[in-house]
Amino acid sequence: MTDPTPTPPPESPRSESPRPESRRPFQLSSWSEAKFIGDVLRTETVGGVLLLLGAVLALIWANSPWGDAYESLGQWVPWSGGEALYLDIDLAHWAADGLLAIFFFVVGLELKREFVAGELRSPRRAALPVVAAVGGMAAPALIFVLINLNTGGDALRGWAIPTATDIAFALAVLAVIGSHLPQGLRAFLLTLAVVDDLLAITIIAFFYTEQVNFLALGGSLLPLLVFALLLRAGKTWWWALIPLAAVTWTLMHASGVHATIAGVLLGFLVPVLPRKGEHHGLAEHFEHLWRPVSAGFAVPVFAFFxxxxxxxxxxxxxxxxxxxxxxVIAGLVLGKTIGILGATGLITRFTRADLGGLKWIDLLGVSLLAGIGFTVSLLIGELAFGAGSERDAHVKAAVLIGSLTAAILAAIVLGRRNKVYRRMSDEERRDQDGDGIPDIYQQPEPPDVTQAAGGATDSGSTASR
Incomplete structure (x- = not known):
């Protein structure tokens, strides 16, 4: 659903020069886009650190002499009277089905914004991250299937586990190694992860939904419709929107469709474009409200359980x-890298896109970083093999091993280029006229920041074409 009202003029008429469509896919189109992505990345970085803490704490507790207490906590059923709506679930399932709905609500907001006002609104700019994301999901799935083709049993149900990218975890790794990735490359990683999430949502809805209660599913559409109408009318009454969202989630959960899909649908119905007299749309406003809840609470608690x-x-x-x-391990470490790097190579070759001073080793590092598949990978593992099963335990360990391996390799590759990235970041932030807007966003065709930073290279670099 899009808001029919036109976008108001920029806050500052001198802020940005119009920029033609460029063949440089790793450059942001505007300063406002760069600011928004910077805010998102900062929140996700903090959330990624909390996610890591939650996962480490869970591993320590589960492998301590008090491991039975950890299992008992996850199996505790806080509400035993919810059988009618299938809400008599344990704490671990509340974290996976309930709290992750907040995470997927934010994903829905991201998707809507990207398609309406972000990097995905232009087919030309969207082509690279979309194709890279598809390649980054197809290759891991193919590798998994090839390895398990003759395994037998329910092994092939796990084909989608290594296809997901955890952007919060990836950004936490970047924060730890101190990499100053250029804004365009960070935006590519974020956009790729958003498309990755969209494909993962589709996979969950179509491949991991076994039985559907169509009466409950149809009933979930009514509060969803009222939610959309209220927002379209500009009514942001929390006392109405939150109960409507809760009823939508409850009916979706009762239908047999994974309840997190409700979060995506709710997020996708929030208008993006600002109303007359406003500078920001509701989607951006809701992201500012709910992203910290998702990154700082919902995802770390899910990771803990x-x-x-x-x-x-x-x-x-x-x-x-x-x-x-x-x-799973091979899919995350090898599949993601081969898929993203291969797809990027193909599309840059056929579209003759200019990497804008970046080198293939930079894309190798980002491709390895995308092999960190944590939150959604763990969720798909539970859906594929059942929470608490022996194979689910193996999947959890494999996701941890694969993600850690990908993180270490990405840190090695990107760490070697950190001095170059620092110079590029300094160039992107340069503001000689002191108007609060970096000079690079006030030019019709921005300079190559790598060349502006001195054309620095290192021994690990390869030719960019």
């Missing part, structure tokens, strides 16, 4: 001999 796999009693050995676990 999902990542606590016991590695005692030969756990590692059993994981490394399970073809499903091997497929």
């Amino acid at each position: 999902a990542a606590g796999v016991s590695l005692r009693d030969g756990g590692i050995a059993s994981v490394l001999t399970d073809p499903v676990a091997i497929g």
Whole structure:
């Protein structure tokens, strides 16, 4: 749903010069876009650190002498009277189905904004991250299937586990290694992750929904419609919107469709374009409100309940001999890198897109970073094999091993280029006239920031074409 009212003029008429469509896909189109993405990345970075803390705490507790208490906490059913709506679920399921709905609500907001006002609104600019995301999901799935083709049983149900990218985890790794990735490359990673989330949502809806209660599913559309109408009329009454969202989630959960889909639909119905006299649309306003809740609470709590796999009693050995676990690790580390790098190479070759001073080693680092698949990978693992099953435990361990391996390799590759990235970032922030807007966003065709930064290279670089 889009808001029919036109976008008001920019806040400052001198702020940005119009910029023609460029063949440089790793440059942001405007300063406002750069500011928005910068705010998003800062929030996700903090959330990624909290996610890591939650996962580490879960691993320590699950492998301590008090591991049984950790399992008991996840299995505790806080509301035993919700059988009629299938809400008699344990705490771990509340985290996966309930809290992750907030995460997917933010994903829905991101998707709507990207398609209406972000980098995906232009087919030409959208082509690279979309094709890269498709390649980055197809290759891991193919590798997983090839490894498990003759495994038998329900092994192939896990084909989608290594296809997801966890942007919060990836940005936390960037924060730890101190990489100053250029804004365009960060935007590419973020946009790729958004498209990745869209494809993951589609996979969950179509491949991991076994039985559907169409009466409950149809009933969920009514509060969803009222939610949309209120927002379209500009009514942001929290006392009405939150209960409508809760009823939508409850009916979606009762229908058999994974309840997080409700979060996506709710987010996708929020208008993006500002109303007359406003500078920001409701989608951006809601993102500012709910992204900290998602990144700072919902995802870390889910990680705490999902990542606590016991590695005692030969756990590692059993994981490394399970073809499903091997497929997940290979998919995340090799599949993501091959898929994203290969798809990017193909589209830049056929469209003759200019990398804008970036080198293929930079894209290699980002491709490795995209192999960090945590939140959605763990969720798909539970949907594929059942929470608490032996194979689900192997999947959790494999996701952790694969994500950690991808993070270490990405840190090595990107760390070697950190001095170059710092110079590029300094050039992007240069504001000689002191008007609060970097000079690079006030030119019709921005300079190559790598060349402006001195054309620095390093021994690990390769030719950009």
